Amino acid sequence: MREPGGFATEQSSRSTAQNAKRSIMRRQIVIVATALSGLAGGSVASAADPAAVAVNDPHFVPLERITAPIFSTSRIEGSVDVTLVLQAADAGAAATMTRHMPELRAASLAATMEFARLYASGLTAVNAEQLSADLTAALKRTDPAIARVLIVKVAAQPA
Numbered sequence: 001m002r003e004p005g006g007f008a009t010e011q012s013s014r015s016t017a018q019n020a021k022r023s024i025m026r027r028q029i030v031i032v033a034t035a036l037s038g039l040a041g042g043s044v045a046s047a048a049d050p051a052a053v054a055v056n057d058p059h060f061v062p063l064e065r066i067t068a069p070i071f072s073t074s075r076i077e078g079s080v081d082v083t084l085v086l087q088a089a090d091a092g093a094a095a096t097m098t099r100h101m102p103e104l105r106a107a108s109l110a111a112t113m114e115f116a117r118l119y120a121s122g123l124t125a126v127n128a129e130q131l132s133a134d135l136t137a138a139l140k141r142t143d144p145a146i147a148r149v150l151i152v153k154v155a156a157q158p159a
Contacts, residue, residue, distance in 0.1 A: 058147065059094035061086040063105060065153075068112040070120045076159050078122025082112055083153040084135065086146050093145035103142055108149075111138035122158030 063084040070078040086104070088094040097104060115134050120126060128151050135149040 059088045059091055060150075061088060061094050061097045062152075063101075063108060066105075066109055066112050068109065068116045070116045070122055070156065070159075078120075078156055078158040080112060080116045080120050080126060081153070081155050081157070082126075082131070082151060084108060085150045085152055086139065087148050087150055088145055089147050096145055097143060100143055104139060107138050107142040108135055111135050120156050122156050124156070126154045126156050128154050 063086065065081060065083045068080045068082075069076050070080060086097055088097055111134050112131070115131050119130065131154065132149055132151050135151075136146070139146050139149055
């Protein structure tokens with residue numbers, strides 16, 4: 001038989017253990033949140049302060065999504081979808097890239113189709129590093145002011 005006080009003691013020890021776990025979790029969350037806010041706060045503060053921004057701050061020019069077919073010997077096997085951003089060294093180069101967008105888009109489509117023809121499959125992962133290198137080389141021939149081509153999103157789908 002349990003004493004009336006024994007039941008209450010067992011229940012209070014359970015709730016005390018739960019409260020201790022909650023307290024530890026809260027402390028961990030506060031520590032992580034504080035660390036993350038310190039990191040974010042520092043970057044936001046430096047971005048808000050024009051004097052903190054570097055003189056050679058890179059400029060980015062986004063391209064619309066490109067879809068290139070993946071051909072096998074006798075049929076279309078799938079497609080490669082890629083979203084790109086061009087990195088320029090300065091604002092002048094970025095403005096020039098924006099004015100030459102049709103030529104840059106045509107060169108990026110041709111390079112993506114060549115990559116898809118040689119290396120892509122609808123059933124395997126895309127080698128984004130090689131695709132980025134191929135696109136950078138092709139687009140630098142079109143506009144030497146391009147520092148590099150950044151791949152934001154890439155996927156290969158079967159037909």
